[in-house]
Amino acid sequence: MAxxxxxxxxxxxxGRIPGFxxxxxxxxxxxxxxxxxxxxxxxxxxxxxxxxxxxxxISNDRVLASFGLSVGGSLVAATxxxxxGFVVAWVLVRYSFPGRxxxxxxxxxxxxxxxxxxxxxxTALYARTGWLGGPLDALGVKxxxxxxxxxxxxxxxxxxxxxxxxxxxxxxxxxxxxxxAASLGAGRVQTIRRVIxxxxxxxxxxxxxxxxxxxxxEYGSVVFISGNMPMRTEITPLLIITKLEQYDTAGAxxxxxxxxxxxxxxxxxxxxxxxxxTARSR
Amino acid sequence: MAGSASMSVAVGARAAPPATRDAPAVRWTLTAxxxxxxxxxxxxxxxxxxxxxxxxxxxxYLASFDDPDALAAISLTLLxxxxxxxxxxAFGICAAWAITKFKFPGRPLLVTLIDLPxxxxxxxxxxxxxxxxxxxxWLGPWLVARDIRVIFAxxxxxxxTLFITFPFVARELIPLMEEQGTEEEQAAMTLxxxxxxxxxxxxxxxxxxxxxxxxILCNARxxxxxxxxxxxxxHIRGRTNTLPLHVEILYxxxxxxxxxxxxxxxxxxxIATLVLKSLVEYRIQRQVARASAGAAGxxxxx
Amino acid sequence: xxxxxxxxxxxxxxxxxxxxxxAQTRTILNVSYDPTRELYKEFNEQFVRHWHxxxxxxxxxQMSHGGAGKQARAxxxxxxxxxVTLALAYDIDAISEEAGLMPEDWQARLPNDxxxxxxxxxxxxxxxxxxxxxxxxxxxAPGIEVITPNPKTSGGARxxxxxxxxxxxxxxxxxxEKLGDPAAAAEVGRAESKAREFVTALxxxxxxxxxxxxxxTTTFVQRGIGDVLLAWENEAFLAVExxxxxxxxxxxxxxxxxxxxxxxxxxxxxxxRGTRDIAEGYLEYLYSPTGQRLAAKHFYRPYDRSSADxxxxxxxxxxxxxxIDEVFGGWQKAQAEHFNDxxxxxxxxxP
Numbered sequence: 001m002a003x004x005x006x007x008x009x010x011x012x013x014x015g016r017i018p019g020f021x022x023x024x025x026x027x028x029x030x031x032x033x034x035x036x037x038x039x040x041x042x043x044x045x046x047x048x049x050x051x052x053x054x055x056x057x058i059s060n061d062r063v064l065a066s067f068g069l070s071v072g073g074s075l076v077a078a079t080x081x082x083x084x085g086f087v088v089a090w091v092l093v094r095y096s097f098p099g100r101x102x103x104x105x106x107x108x109x110x111x112x113x114x115x116x117x118x119x120x121x122x123t124a125l126y127a128r129t130g131w132l133g134g135p136l137d138a139l140g141v142k143x144x145x146x147x148x149x150x151x152x153x154x155x156x157x158x159x160x161x162x163x164x165x166x167x168x169x170x171x172x173x174x175x176x177x178x179x180x181a182a183s184l185g186a187g188r189v190q191t192i193r194r195v196i197x198x199x200x201x202x203x204x205x206x207x208x209x210x211x212x213x214x215x216x217x218e219y220g221s222v223v224f225i226s227g228n229m230p231m232r233t234e235i236t237p238l239l240i241i242t243k244l245e246q247y248d249t250a251g252a253x254x255x256x257x258x259x260x261x262x263x264x265x266x267x268x269x270x271x272x273x274x275x276x277x278t279a280r281s282r
Numbered sequence: 283m284a285g286s287a288s289m290s291v292a293v294g295a296r297a298a299p300p301a302t303r304d305a306p307a308v309r310w311t312l313t314a315x316x317x318x319x320x321x322x323x324x325x326x327x328x329x330x331x332x333x334x335x336x337x338x339x340x341x342x343y344l345a346s347f348d349d350p351d352a353l354a355a356i357s358l359t360l361l362x363x364x365x366x367x368x369x370x371x372a373f374g375i376c377a378a379w380a381i382t383k384f385k386f387p388g389r390p391l392l393v394t395l396i397d398l399p400x401x402x403x404x405x406x407x408x409x410x411x412x413x414x415x416x417x418x419x420w421l422g423p424w425l426v427a428r429d430i431r432v433i434f435a436x437x438x439x440x441x442x443t444l445f446i447t448f449p450f451v452a453r454e455l456i457p458l459m460e461e462q463g464t465e466e467e468q469a470a471m472t473l474x475x476x477x478x479x480x481x482x483x484x485x486x487x488x489x490x491x492x493x494x495x496x497x498i499l500c501n502a503r504x505x506x507x508x509x510x511x512x513x514x515x516x517h518i519r520g521r522t523n524t525l526p527l528h529v530e531i532l533y534x535x536x537x538x539x540x541x542x543x544x545x546x547x548x549x550x551x552x553i554a555t556l557v558l559k560s561l562v563e564y565r566i567q568r569q570v571a572r573a574s575a576g577a578a579g580x581x582x583x584x
Numbered sequence: 585x586x587x588x589x590x591x592x593x594x595x596x597x598x599x600x601x602x603x604x605x606x607a608q609t610r611t612i613l614n615v616s617y618d619p620t621r622e623l624y625k626e627f628n629e630q631f632v633r634h635w636h637x638x639x640x641x642x643x644x645x646q647m648s649h650g651g652a653g654k655q656a657r658a659x660x661x662x663x664x665x666x667x668v669t670l671a672l673a674y675d676i677d678a679i680s681e682e683a684g685l686m687p688e689d690w691q692a693r694l695p696n697d698x699x700x701x702x703x704x705x706x707x708x709x710x711x712x713x714x715x716x717x718x719x720x721x722x723x724x725a726p727g728i729e730v731i732t733p734n735p736k737t738s739g740g741a742r743x744x745x746x747x748x749x750x751x752x753x754x755x756x757x758x759x760x761e762k763l764g765d766p767a768a769a770a771e772v773g774r775a776e777s778k779a780r781e782f783v784t785a786l787x788x789x790x791x792x793x794x795x796x797x798x799x800x801t802t803t804f805v806q807r808g809i810g811d812v813l814l815a816w817e818n819e820a821f822l823a824v825e826x827x828x829x830x831x832x833x834x835x836x837x838x839x840x841x842x843x844x845x846x847x848x849x850x851x852x853x854x855x856x857r858g859t860r861d862i863a864e865g866y867l868e869y870l871y872s873p874t875g876q877r878l879a880a881k882h883f884y885r886p887y888d889r890s891s892a893d894x895x896x897x898x899x900x901x902x903x904x905x906x907x908i909d910e911v912f913g914g915w916q917k918a919q920a921e922h923f924n925d926x927x928x929x930x931x932x933x934x935p
Contacts, residue, residue: 017467018477023380030373031395034444038410039398041420045413062930084319091316095309103317105556109324111499112552114506114526115404117545120533121327124334127807132326145792145809156323188304210400217403220508224799227792228734230933237405237509238795242736244409245653246924247660247678253413256406263401264394271394417662417683426662426856434663516663517648518613531649534798535621536826538806 042260045253057254062230063239067258069150070236074215077154078162082208085162092163093170107163110156115220122153123224145227150235153222158211165210169203202277206270213266217259331549334542346532346543354520355528355544361436362524363504366443370500371493374451378489379481382459383467393456399448407445408513411438434516439524442510447500454496455489462488491566495559502555506548611644612859612866615665617652617739617845618798619819623882624669630878631869635862643862651796652739659685659850666854666863669847671739673697674915676848686851699844700870701884704905705747707835708804708813708820715811719837720751723786723812730789731810733800735923740797742923744814747841748786749922750911752779754839760910784932805832816843818883821899842905 046054057063092104110118126133126143136143143149173196181191219237227233236259243252304312336343346352377396381389399407413419415432425432432438466488470480486493508526515522523531525548532541616624628645635643648655648663656675659665660683670676673691680688691698709717715728723730733741754760756775762768792809794800797819804813805827812835815823820834847867854860869875873891880892885900912918922928 017383017464017471017480019379019481020384023376024384024386026376027373027380027392030376031392034441034448035395035399038414038445039402041413042406042410060925061934062925084315087312088316088320091313094304095313097313101560103320105560106320106324108499108556108559109328109552112502112506112555113328114508114529114545114548116508116526116530117331117506117548118327120529120541120545121330123807125326125330127809129806129808131330132322144807152323156327159323213401217401217406219403219405220512223795228795229790229793230930237403240403240405240409241654241795242734243925245651245657245737247657247682248925249413249418251925252409256403256409259403259406263403264398267394267397267401271390271397275390412661415662416660418660422662431664433661434658516658517650519647519649521646533802534618534649534796536802536805536823 039260042253042256045250046257049250049254053250054254057251058258062234063236063255065231066234066236066239069147069233070216071262073147073150073154073235074158074212077151077158077215078208078212080151080155081158081162081211082204085159085207085211086166086204088159089163089166089170093167107160109160110158111160115157115218116224118156119153119221119224122149122156122221126152126225144225145233147233149225149227150222150233153225154215154218157218157221158215161210161214162204162207165203165207166200169200173199202273205273209266209270209273213263213270216262216266328549331542331545334538335546337542338539342539343543343546346537346540347547349540351520351523351531352528352540352544355523355525356547358436358439358521358523359505359525362440362443363501365440366447366504367497367501369444370447371451371497373448374453374455374496375493377452378455378459379485381456383464396449396452399445400453402445404446404507404509405513407510408442411441411445411514433514434518434522436522438514439511439522442514443504443507446507446510447503450500450503451493451496454492454499458489458492459485491562495562495566498555498559498562502552505551609642609644610859610862611646612666612854612862613646613648613664614667614669614866615648615655615659615663616669617655617671618649618796619740619816619822620669620845621647621649622822623818623878623884626882627870627875627878630874631866634869634874635865638865645866651737653737659683664853664857665850666857666859667847667849667866669845671843671845672742672915673844673846674742674919675739676846677915679850685853686848690848691846693848694867695871696887697844698846698848700847700867700875700887701845701879702887703817703843703845703884704840704903705744705814705837705843706817706820706840707837708801708815708823708832709811709835711831711833713833713835717812717835720748720782720839723748723789724782728789728812729791729810730786730812730814731792731800731804732790732814733797734793734795735929737795738797738800740816740819741793741800742918743816743841743843745783745922745929746908746912746918747814747837748783749779750841750906751837751839752782753911754906760906763911780928783928787929787932817885817900821883836901836903839904839906841911842907844907 049057088107092100092107123144124130126136126149128134128137128144130144133143141148143152177195177199178191181195186194217237219235219241222235223238226235226238228238236255240252240255240259243249243255335346377392381393411433414421415425415438416422417426421432432441466484467480470484475483505524506526507524508530511524512527512530515524515527517523517527517531519531525544529541529544529548532538532544614624614628624645624647628647632643632645635641648658648665650658652671652675655663655668656670656678659668659679668676668679676690677688680686680690694700696702707717709715715722715725717723717725717728722728732744735741735745750760753763753775756778757763757768757771762772765772792800792803794803797816800813801815801819801823804810805823813820813823817834824832824834847870849860849863849867851860854863870879871887873888876886876888876891877893877896880886880889880896883899886892886897889897908915908918912921920927
């Protein structure tokens with residue numbers, strides 16, 4: 001990234017690739033038009049509230065409980081995805097078996113499937129009358145309409161983020177390093193722990209953070225399976241909708257701003273991580 | 283990916299250093315775990331959609347599409363994607379060009395802002411357009427005075443879709459173009475090529491498969507978006523219902539077969555997308571393999 | 585070149601999309617709540633025919649259905665409804681208050697508090713009534729699961745809640761005469777805290793709070809969750825008809841609430857779009873013999889029983905009904921006390 005040395009970033013030098021002004025101009029104006037100005041609307045609407053009202057809205061018991069579920073559930077789901085996503089990515093990159101390409105393609109399904117369809121399908125599957133809900137119920141586990149249901153939906157939503165960020169990182173691992181480690185007498189477990197894990201750690205964390213950020217705001221696939229019980233299985237985006245339907249726009253935007261700030265920080269962290277890993281690999 | 287994997291296996295088979303290969307037992311166990319996990323969380327929900335859709339036979343399945351509202355929803359969905367995808371492609375290329383070919387202050391911030399729609403709750407995404415264009419919003423009264431409809435009409439649905447699918451193309455292109463650097467473009471410049479020619483003749487061939495991948499994902503998301511579109515649609519039958527909204531409506535009318543049939547249409551779309559995507563990925567790998575082989579060849583020359 | 589043409593084309597496409605709205609035939613948009621789909625599907629066809637006979641003009645009726653709160657919210661934010669036909673007066677009040685699209689006294693403009701049809705809250709149970717549920721009291725029996733949607737997001741759910749509350753009050757007070765009587769204030773206070781206990785205990789038995797009435801029906805019917813569904817009378821009839829008379833049956837409690845889903849013209853929208861005559865004609869036609877007959881056919885209790893089919897009327901069981909005005913002092917008060925943030929409903933879920 002530090003390939004081109006720059007004294008004054010905006011000064012056009014001979015031999016410089018053209019199109020900077022045009023492309024950056026288009027990028028910034030389109031970004032502002034479609035993303036930034038509408039998001040600003042949210043912040044300004046929230047500014048109608050005094051600090052006390054804002055705090056009162058977001059520190060309400062039900063809102064706090066929903067933050068707990070949305071954030072906690074997302075953490076659990078992202079952790080599950082971290083473990084199983086790693087296994088999936090490892091298997092897809094390192095091993096070959098019949099149908100590998102199909103399985104690989106399938107990983108993107110949650111990206112491509114409409115969230116409402118996923119939600120209805122997951123509910124049909126995990127409700128007491130469903131194929132998996134029945135056996136689980138016999139074991140005394142209530143899957144749909146419980147916190148477990150929320151986590152199941154969030155695992156579904158987040159999986160491709162982890163697998164897709166890990167795959168290139170695992171593929172890039174040069175087998176020479178592993179061989180070197182082995183020839184120096186490291187065992188398999190030691191190689192994995194000392195060589196592989198540190199090398200893919202940034203990708204692991206990026207995937208985790210993306211899955212987490214996406215899950216916190218997820219609505220469509222969760223709302224069918226969650227049961228929506230106040231204080232127990234009510235997710236934050238549902239509370240935003242609830243506030244809107246009670247004609248409390250400012251209250252809704254207050255919660256939305258918290259969610260938005262949270263997403264922004266998560267993404268900033270991801271991009272910092274990527275910068276850090278690029279710098280480290282140099 | 284496939285290339286590197288099979289290569290390491292081949293190397294392993296010859297030299298067999300124990301520390302770079304997993305024992306067969308480990309391999310089978312891990313593969314079984316991965317497949318079981320995917321079956322549980324990805325395949326089963328997909329199967330449920332089709333099982334429910336065909337519950338009353340193929341006749342009932344096909345009858346679900348013989349409905350003017352369903353056709354209207356399909357055409358609105360296609361229209362929305364037809365507008366949103368090209369716009370985001372144009373933007374994605376511009377953004378990737380600006381970000382990867384030049385260094386300027388605030389670049390990480392710009393990349394983060396481009397990523398932002400990934401992480402914004404769809405509900406919030408819909409809400410912001412209501413706040414701007416709604417009757418109680420900034421532009422609402424002005425628009426009403428001029429009889430222009432944005433939200434609860436097609437433009438609002440397109441806008442919400444644009445927002446949701448905003449990062450897909452740019453996100454695919456940026457890492458690739460970053461990797462490729464600017465040498466080829468600079469070489470073309472010294473040969474006297476102008477900007478547009480450089481892009482068309484040098485950059486575009488290098489990024490076309492990644493671009494296509496971005497387009498495919500962007501398109502899938504554009505057609506499948508539910509939350510954000512639901513907030514700005516107004517749910518007018520035959521007018522502002524997209525396919526995912528139509529699924530919800532059918533479901534709420536106790537037409538479960540029709541709901542899952544329509545959902546299966548979207549699922550087929552998702553699968554077609556994934557197949558197309560795998561083909562594209564295969565081409566990318568071959569391209570990369572060829573490029574690195576070419577580079578190796580060049581290096582070998584004196 | 586190609587890209588430029590593409591951008592031009594999309595820009596043209598966008599403007600064309602915005603322009604299409606100004607169509608030639610006059611249309612009106614009826615923004616309604618979930619359970620009225622079947623009723624208005626048939627009613628609209630009849631009205632279009634009727635309007636054509638009367639005036640020679642062919643009009644088009646567009647429909648939008650959804651949860652009542654969401655629908656009112658959309659109208660406030662600019663969804664161009666010429667008429668709204670929602671689940672409860674509170675949501676229409678909000679349109680008047682928040683957006684000022686019609687006068688505050690809208691409810692006095694049409695007969696019967698602007699409700700051309702009424703309904704009530706009944707129980708839907710599984711065939712044969714295996715848990716032997718006959719009245720509100722039975723809902724609290726051990727081992728019973730009750731399905732009702734979230735009163736925060738569903739209009740029907742608010743009627744359910746208020747019906748349960750009213751039952752408990754009536755049981756304590758023997759009637760509603762004492763409610764306004766200052767001499768009985770202490771007794772009323774005790775009855776109200778009993779009612780609160782009753783409703784709190786009831787919601788403890790609810791395993792899933794769906795966001796809308798239709799969602800709850802699906803949970804009860806498709807997912808097989810719960811022993812009893814609290815539902816609109818019209819929804820209960822429809823569920824039995826659509827989803828199997830051999831699987832479900834309706835139980836009518838001793839007392840319930842008179843649910844009045846009101847209708848009104850959205851003046852400012854209709855005037856701007858020049859559709860006031862159609863919008864008013866549309867609502868008047870709801871009160872006409874044809875409208876009343878269709879309402880009864882689709883399981884709504886008609887305002888004017890004389891024009892409905894006696895067979896349809898025979899399906900409605902007699903039960904004692906109270907109104908929201910006599911027990912709760914109107915929607916504004918009920919909403920503020922029970923359903924707003926920090927209200928009684930919220931406090932029921934406090935740990």
